[in-house]
Amino acid sequence: GAAAGAALPADHVRRVLAAYFFTAQHLVNETDGASISQDAVQQPDSEEAPWFDAEWSKAVDAALEANPAADGLHAPESVARLARAALERFTEMERGFCGMTQTDLAALGTRGAGLVSLARFYGHASSAGNDFEFDEAAEYLRAVGALDERSSPYAQVRIANYLMGPSNCAAHFPHFSICCPSACGALMGELERSVKAPSAAADDILRAVGRLAISATRAPQPVPEGLAQSLRDVADAHDGEVPLHGRQFAEWMHAAFPSECPHPRPSENVGALIADYWGEAYPNLTPEERAAYVAAATPEELAAPAPQPR
Numbered sequence: 588g589a590a591a592g593a594a595l596p597a598d599h600v601r602r603v604l605a606a607y608f609f610t611a612q613h614l615v616n617e618t619d620g621a622s623i624s625q626d627a628v629q630q631p632d633s634e635e636a637p638w639f640d641a642e643w644s645k646a647v648d649a650a651l652e653a654n655p656a657a658d659g660l661h662a663p664e665s666v667a668r669l670a671r672a673a674l675e676r677f678t679e680m681e682r683g684f685c686g687m688t689q690t691d692l693a694a695l696g697t698r699g700a701g702l703v704s705l706a707r708f709y710g711h712a713s714s715a716g717n718d719f720e721f722d723e724a725a726e727y728l729r730a731v732g733a734l735d736e737r738s739s740p741y742a743q744v745r746i747a748n749y750l751m752g753p754s755n756c757a758a759h760f761p762h763f764s765i766c767c768p769s770a771c772g773a774l775m776g777e778l779e780r781s782v783k784a785p786s787a788a789a790d791d792i793l794r795a796v797g798r799l800a801i802s803a804t805r806a807p808q809p810v811p812e813g814l815a816q817s818l819r820d821v822a823d824a825h826d827g828e829v830p831l832h833g834r835q836f837a838e839w840m841h842a843a844f845p846s847e848c849p850h851p852r853p854s855e856n857v858g859a860l861i862a863d864y865w866g867e868a869y870p871n872l873t874p875e876e877r878a879a880y881v882a883a884a885t886p887e888e889l890a891a892p893a894p895q896p897r
Contacts, residue, residue, distance in 0.1 A: 654669055701745060705728075705741065705742040705888075727754065727859075727869050732748045745845075746846055751860075753861060787831070790819075792829055
């Protein structure tokens with residue numbers, strides 16, 4: 588191995604960073620990551636090295652490519668910068684995965700409703716280029732607020748809540764996790780910049796919401812009158828102003844932007860959104876169990892839903 592403080596060649600930096608990320612993740616649950624030996628870290632690349640997860644390797648390689656050393660050797664202080672660059676690259680890759688997941692779910696569900704039937708969720712066939720499956724059990728979906736069992740005769744998955752659940756986090760470290768970004772957070776940030784107050788009159792909020800662009804391909808739209816009146820009712824119950832950070836407004840944002848804003852969860856069992864709550868694995872269904880659920884579903888539950896106007 589290299590002496591302490593010595594500059595490192597790129598291949599050595601790659602092994603050190605890959606081993607670091609692998610170990611840091613596994614220390615969260617104190618599993619085998621904590622037992623990686625120094626000898627293993629110094630071994631050359633091989634299929635037997637468990638820390639060379641494909642996605643982390645891509646992220647580390649991208650960081651090294653974007654930050655080459657002039658003489659081929661990386662000083663110790665530059666390794667920390669490379670770690671941050673690799674982490675940022677991995678996060679970008681995770682956002683891409685989240686986008687593909689959202690696209691698949693949106694195609695399965697009612698356009699504009701942010702919902703997909705549980706039978707279609709379990710019967711999902713990955714689109715081209717995607718190899719993931721939706722296998723989380725109803726117990727998990729219910730706990731994270733992603734299971735709607737009231738608004739229709741059959742169970743449905745709330746897409747926004749599902750995406751923000753811990754099963755969609757790509758990595759867990761002792762002090763943070765890398766999870767799907769919240770599209771609602773971006774909308775709320777823009778709304779807060781417009782309102783510039785913790786509460787506001789309903790009509791002021793409605794004007795601001797009417798200017799929100801959900802994405803580059805979806806232009807701002809006026810708020811339907813039914814939704815507008817429900818917001819005015821919230822204001823009437825709070826001395827003429829709507830608190831932006833209360834449960835009622837969160838429910839209203841979910842109604843206005845069901846595909847982007849999650850339905851607010853019940854206050855009990857808040858730990859379900861943290862990976863540690865579930866231990867080493869989330870409750871899921873086997874392929875046979877998913878197939879049995881789909882086979883028992885009604886034609887209505889399996890039918891491709893019609894678009895829902897906003």
